[in-house]
Amino acid sequence: MNALPELPRSIREVDERAERDLRRMEQAADREPHDDAWRPTVTLRRAADIPCVPIRWLWPGWLARGKLHLLAGAPGVGKSTLGMALAAAVSSGGRWPSGSSAPTGSVLIWSGEDDPGDTLIPRLRAAGANLDRVFFVGDVADAEGVRYFDPARDVQALSIEADRIGNVSLIVADPVVSAVAGDSHKNTEVRRALQPLVELADRIGAAILGITHFSKGSQGRDPTERVVGSIAFGALARVVLVAAKSAEGEDGPPRMLARAKSNIGPDGGGFGYDLEQVDIGQGMQASMVRWGATLDGSARELLGAAEEVMGDVADAITSAEQFLRQILADGPVPAKQVKSDAGNAGVAWASVRRAKTRLGVITRKDGGHFGEGPQQWLWELSDDPETLKVLKNPEGAQQKNVSTFSKVEHLQAEQAEWEDDE
Template sequence: MSAGLAAVRTGIEAATPAPGDGVVLINGADLTPEPIRWLWPGWLALGKLHMLAGATGEGKTTIAMKMAATVTVGGHWADGSRCEPGNVLIWSGEDDPADTLLPRLLAAGADRTRCYFVSGVRVEDEVQSFDPARHMAALEEQARAIGGVKLLIVDPVVSAVRGDSHKNTEVRRALQPVVDLASRIDAAAVGISHFSKAGAGADPASRVVGSIAFAAVARVVLVAAKVRTENGEDRRVLARGKSNIGPDEGGFEYSIEQVEPSPGIVASCITWGQPVTGTARQLLAEADEQVSTSAMGAAEDFLRECLATPMPANMVKREAADAGHAWITVRRAANALGVVRRKGGVNNGWYWQLREDAQETPKVLIQNDEHLRQKLSTFDESGGATACGPLVDAVPNGECSEEVL
């Protein structure tokens, strides 16, 4: 036998499974079709992983506490359906249970005796931080000892990832124990995450911070966003951004209120409002448009005030930062207003000047700006060159590549 053939044969023998080992196959005839079992019909499914995502400040954790409270008392969901009472497991890496989470639960009317918080792991009489990579089996043991756990909240869901949260393989590997735990204890798991600032107008599931695996592994992605009604009032909505197991559109308005669940304790609480129609992508597009429009409008107002007289571009940038305007938004506003950029001589930088027709009302100067006018030697009353040096042609709408700020 040749050496090559022997190596091949040895490899085959090494790969041969031991008796009793091997791939397990299930024939379809041996399975019984089962319906999805819902904790909240169409929204939270037992044994499945869900993602609750949205921009900062939209009350995602408060929404999760409202859900938890509903479960503990067997209350009504936003659509009026009744929930079967159960226990809740909460694993939070950001908020303190005593001064933040419990007050919000009480504000939502929760039965505190049904709420359990993961605070750590005891190893040889020493309490250590909970590590999902090592302690998930211990958490499952505790969940089974409690019994009746119907909801598991992980806030933020990235806490379950010990590797790189932007790598698909590592995120999937880290989330699988959470998925398995939810399945084995028959609970709905909800992971809370943020939206990335980029990707406005894109599919909501693709805007979850980190790897796309966060949204891909979850069977349902819920989206919390703020939009503006036709009459100009702001409203918050909770919508379904994705669902592999049920309807993937529609939602409910909600508001965030401050209440006092016990003397001296103030906490935020969710109040459900009217149902809304449309997909989460449509609703978020409306929200993104409103935010963009509002920011642009504010930046345009800033420029009308700031450019009552010509101003150096670097000074405009400093003033914009002090006023809280993003520079990219200011540049877009400048383009929209037709702000003219002019370049002075060799020793002079760029200057911005507002077109006369871009001002809504005539501006009255209240400061002494003679020194500024002397430095802006590229501008005279007629717009031509002065003795301080020749003018570079005016460049409207920011089309000049030399101005880099």
């Protein structure tokens, strides 16, 4: 069996091979088309000869070495502060939101919006970062002069610096759209711009966290599809994280971080968090993340619950009523199916519960007797107008003691008060 070709050991060797291949193609263009000596060849690798290797997790289930991750959300949820919190955990060997220890490593931060001196470094200090292990990507000096860093041209130079630093474990790009010199809405240009960074991360064993925004007016859609720009951002990322903000004054964490997509591990679930202003000395203050409890549910459900209270509650309940009328139009439906379909449709379960009360939906147990199958709760529309409980004031449809993330909310299915239809 022929030996496999030796893989390049450095980016310089990659460039040298590319130059040799280019010269061969230019020479081949001047020869006869049927000259076998200059026919292109393709290297094939037998699957049996390629060893299986585990995912190299930086934060198990959430951040993987050599992979691109996105952190998306609406303005004001604290995405950059979240990025600095994760960077601080890596630089100091601190703890992840899950409570597990982060491996100590160096961090590269490329920011196109916030100033390091008055914004990012204060946040890193507030989060307990080891500033000796955090490095900001600055301008590039070449024969043309001094210019901004361009991933399409400067990855090789960045790679050399990363090797000099050593043990780079996390690269933060904020915002990641700045890495695209061309049109960020074109798939090919996005992939072409981000691929060099992904290859660099894979070579040095670092996770890339790209911070970005949600598209305007995208509430209710699949979270991955809400990422601004080309769909290539969400497609190329192996893990997509989303952040949302709840209404002020609600019980429980006012913000949440959820895992919307993962091609390399489980998805769903998240963590509540809050932002606090803390003193960092010398008369300065900075925001920091205060992590809260673990959250259960899909990212779509968690986002729907958080964003509902930010908008018009009456509109959310009206939409949920329309959803219930449609799904229950042909007869009783199991409660679990109603909940699943609501999640798939982007309708918050809290809104469905309130719409159920307004429509006077009947719940009853079915099965479980004399071999009639498993016992389950069914939902069905009432035929009796007298049983309709339509509230004139939509505020009355809200439970005053129910919060997006509180113990009695829809994310806790085990609560006794809802056992009748769970």
